[in-house]
Every structure is written in structure tokens, then in C-alpha cells.
Amino acid sequence: MGDKQDSLDHEFANYTTCHGASRIANAKNRPHMALWTLIFLAAFGLCTWQIVDRFQNYFAYRTGTEINVQLESELDFPAVTICNFNRIRASGVTQRDLTYLWTAMYAPVMMGNPEAVQAYVNSVDWDAFNVSTELLEDFPGYVRRNGFVLNEDTLAQCTWRGVECTAQNFTHVFTEYGNCWTFNSDKNSPLKQTSPGAGNGLKVTMDIQTGEYTEDPLSGNLEYGLIFQVHDQHEPPRPELVGTAVAPGTHTYASTFQTHVKNQPTPWGQCDQNKGRNHLKYYDKYTLPGCLLECRAELVASVCKCTPMYYPGDMDYCTPLNLTACGIPTLATFLKENNEFDACGCTVPCEYTSYSSQVSYAGYPSDRAARFYETTFNYSSGYMSKNVVLLDVYYHELRSTTYEQFKAVDESGLISDVGGQVGFFIGVSVITLFEFLEYLIMKFSAFFLFSRKSSITKPNKDGLKVNNAVVFENTAAEYAEKKESTELSTIQTKPNGEKAATLEMT
Numbered sequence: 001m002g003d004k005q006d007s008l009d010h011e012f013a014n015y016t017t018c019h020g021a022s023r024i025a026n027a028k029n030r031p032h033m034a035l036w037t038l039i040f041l042a043a044f045g046l047c048t049w050q051i052v053d054r055f056q057n058y059f060a061y062r063t064g065t066e067i068n069v070q071l072e073s074e075l076d077f078p079a080v081t082i083c084n085f086n087r088i089r090a091s092g093v094t095q096r097d098l099t100y101l102w103t104a105m106y107a108p109v110m111m112g113n114p115e116a117v118q119a120y121v122n123s124v125d126w127d128a129f130n131v132s133t134e135l136l137e138d139f140p141g142y143v144r145r146n147g148f149v150l151n152e153d154t155l156a157q158c159t160w161r162g163v164e165c166t167a168q169n170f171t172h173v174f175t176e177y178g179n180c181w182t183f184n185s186d187k188n189s190p191l192k193q194t195s196p197g198a199g200n201g202l203k204v205t206m207d208i209q210t211g212e213y214t215e216d217p218l219s220g221n222l223e224y225g226l227i228f229q230v231h232d233q234h235e236p237p238r239p240e241l242v243g244t245a246v247a248p249g250t251h252t253y254a255s256t257f258q259t260h261v262k263n264q265p266t267p268w269g270q271c272d273q274n275k276g277r278n279h280l281k282y283y284d285k286y287t288l289p290g291c292l293l294e295c296r297a298e299l300v301a302s303v304c305k306c307t308p309m310y311y312p313g314d315m316d317y318c319t320p321l322n323l324t325a326c327g328i329p330t331l332a333t334f335l336k337e338n339n340e341f342d343a344c345g346c347t348v349p350c351e352y353t354s355y356s357s358q359v360s361y362a363g364y365p366s367d368r369a370a371r372f373y374e375t376t377f378n379y380s381s382g383y384m385s386k387n388v389v390l391l392d393v394y395y396h397e398l399r400s401t402t403y404e405q406f407k408a409v410d411e412s413g414l415i416s417d418v419g420g421q422v423g424f425f426i427g428v429s430v431i432t433l434f435e436f437l438e439y440l441i442m443k444f445s446a447f448f449l450f451s452r453k454s455s456i457t458k459p460n461k462d463g464l465k466v467n468n469a470v471v472f473e474n475t476a477a478e479y480a481e482k483k484e485s486t487e488l489s490t491i492q493t494k495p496n497g498e499k500a501a502t503l504e505m506t
Helices: 003-016 022-025 030-058 095-104 114-121 133-136 137-144 290-302 320-337 341-342 366-376 381-387 409-428 430-459 461-492 494-506
Strands: 064-072 079-085 154-161 170-175 178-183 202-207 226-233 244-246 250-263 353-365 390-407
Touching: 003 022, 003 430, 022 030, 079 170, 079 202, 095 320, 114 320, 114 409, 133 137, 137 170, 137 178, 170 202, 226 250, 226 353, 226 390, 244 250, 290 320, 290 341, 320 341, 366 381, 381 390
Parallel strands: 250 390
Antiparallel strands: 064 390, 079 178, 079 226, 154 202, 170 178, 202 390, 226 244, 250 353
16 A cells, blocks of 8 residues: 555656656655755745735735726716805895894804704794794795796806707706706706817806895805806706805806716725615715715704705705704714714715816906997996806817726736746646646545455454464474475485384384
């Protein structure tokens, strides 16, 4: 058995493609064998170190980013949401309503002290304001009718790619600025820009009507003008976070860029592949702003039993007092004590389209333009400098940029790394692995067959005694026969006188 196993070992060492094994097996002497053994062990140790390093590199889940710039013949135009810093127009409401609103909206100034907010709310006799029923029972409807409106008075001019557009091309949406208006909001068939440059996108001239401003200096907006946001049609606008302010008396050029982003799922990236279409309750496509808005809406609804008008939801909308006494303090406490992204479980989408704008300004209007507007719209130059905004949103070139996140080391890269290391240091390949498997099978087979043969031919203890006795008897008989033959031969060769004596002794 031992000779056969040694033969298999020697045979494997000679024919395997693993470097060094044949050198050790066929060494001429012990020093030669020791030298090659040390060389092989050193190479094997370095190989193991490199393989561990390659696995650590893979499980670090590092990523890279590929940037691809593509020139297009046409590009989907983004949605453009426009808001006014003034939330309520003076001409549509009573002074009692305004006093009530700004008294209620003053409480958020004290958000750092919830006890002070509650004490303030309890200290005011809200019934004494005698406000309109509409304000208390239908606050969103009240804002919709008395907030910033888009009509022939406020939208002086509008063109899309040089063709006239009207207020009917804008869609109403509530934000924290009250009434806002979105151009190109159709998710299924967005407009496309086919020529780059200013004037080939959306161009609007708007009257912000500063005379209608009612913002309170203590609790309202201190600015006057417009704020706009360019965004994807599937993404709800949040101009209070990412909007761009536009001052009257200027021509604002918003050169827009389209960017596609593709993220890797966890653990390489932060996106969740399960968050796709129909993941959100109130939006048909998952977006980060949509997820955060739904999370905030659910939080306020669970505590205050109402929903702010600028958040999605099925519950009744909050009144101004609900917002002051409960909604805004609840949200402020939540944001102070939690990381909103972690608490809401909102991650970046795996794929999304974003838009950014590079804004520049020019003086507006020129003297000749002022005379034209004075004749056409009855705007004086002094009125235009404080009330009229010219906004031009366009692509300065028809190109889209794609940022695609990829695995720095993927599965095939890991296999290549490991294969390269074992091949370089000890010459092991896939063929070598099959050779080693064959060797193990032969080794096991030889051991199994020898063990089976031994168990079949092994005698019992009694049988061994009988066989030993038989062998002993046969040997004794052979010895006696041999001795007798020797004695007869001796008698025949001796003299007659000694013959009788010998026979007598016998």
C-alpha cells in the first residue's frame, strides 16, 4: 500500500503543471530538495498574500465614474416652475385676513423653542380676528384664488421656440411659496428643443406686481422678484431648496444643462433597485424629492391629522393655525433630531435625469425697449425696473452628459486578478485544478480498494491457530523423513562391525 501511494505522489509531482513540484520530487539530493521546497513555499506565501489583497480590494466595493458626452439633434426640454416671492395678493383679501395670516406665520420664527411656540399660540385670541370662512375652511382654495396668478395681466409675453404661448401652457402647483406655475409638465410627451441658444427655448416676460405684495417683514419674504427651478417632469419642484432668484429690471439668461445619472446598487452604491415605478404612493416614479415630501407628509399627518397644502396626501389640508401650532414645529423637531435621509429611508435613484442652469444677467429694458413696452403694455420705464422680469431658459448647446457609476473591481475582474496571481507565482491554472482533482480521486480510490481487500481476506483468530498447527505438523513430518534418510545412508557406508551396533542403538 505504501509503495503504491508513494508511486501516485511521485507520478503527480512529475506530470502536474504546478511549478516546482517536479523539481522537489526529482531532487538529486536533500540540499537540492530543501532549496526547491523553500522556493516553492516562498512563492506560495506571496501568492496567498496577493490573493487575500485582491479579495480585500473587491470587498471594499469601490466604484469609478464614466463620463459620456453625447451631441444630440434634439433634447427633451425640462419642466420650468416659476414662483413669486409674494404668496398673497393684497387686492384679493381683507386686512383682517392678512393680520391673521401673518400673526399665525410669526410662530415659525420661534422654532428653536417649542415651548415658546405653544405659549405664543395659546396667548392669542384667534377668534377675535373674525377672518373669512374660506380662509379657515379651505386654505388651499383661498391661496389658489388670492395668491400669485398667471393671466394676461401677469404674463405679458411668452414664446416657445419663437411661437407664442399663453397661461394655458402652464400647470398650477403648490410649493412653500404658495402658487407656482410649471411650463412643460407633461410626463409622457415633453417638448423638445431642436436649436441651441437663447430664444430657442422658453422666453417669458412677467409682471410680478410689487404693489400687491403683502409679505410681513418679521415672518415673510423680504425679497421681491421671481424664483424658478428647472427640473425633470417626474420630479416634484422644490424651489425653496434649489430655486434661482430673478430680480425685476433684468434680462435673465438661464443656460441649461441636461445630465443623466446611473448609480450602482448597494453595496457599491447607495441606490435601491426595488425603488422604481409605483414605489411611491403619490408619484408614479421614484425620485429623491418625491420620497422626502411623502415622508414629511406622513409625519405631519400622523401627528397633526392634516396635510400641508404643499405636501402630497389624502387627509384634509392644514389650516394656517394647524401649521403654526403643530405642523411646522413637528417637522422642525424631526429635522433637528434625525437625519432626514436615514429616518425616511430615502436613497438616490438608480437612474435619473437632472438639470442645472448657469445664470447670467443683463440690464433690461433698454431705452428703446422701454418706449416700446410703454406703448404696447402701458408700462413706464420706472414701473418695469421694479416689476417686470424677462426670463430666458434654453440649452446653449444640444448635448447630454451621462455619469455612469461602475464597479472598480467586478466579478470577472476578481477572477482575473486571482488567476493572474496563482499563474504568476506557482503556475496554477484551471487545468492544474483538474489535475489536482484527478490526483485526489486516484488517491482515494487506491486507499478505498486496499481497505476493502484487507477486510475480505483477513482470517479469524481460531482459524489462525488451526493453520499454524497444520503447518507445524507438516514441517515436523518433513524433518523426521529427512533425518531417517540421512541415517540409512550413513549405515550403508560404514564397516560391517559397526553396522550392527548402529542398528541396535537405533
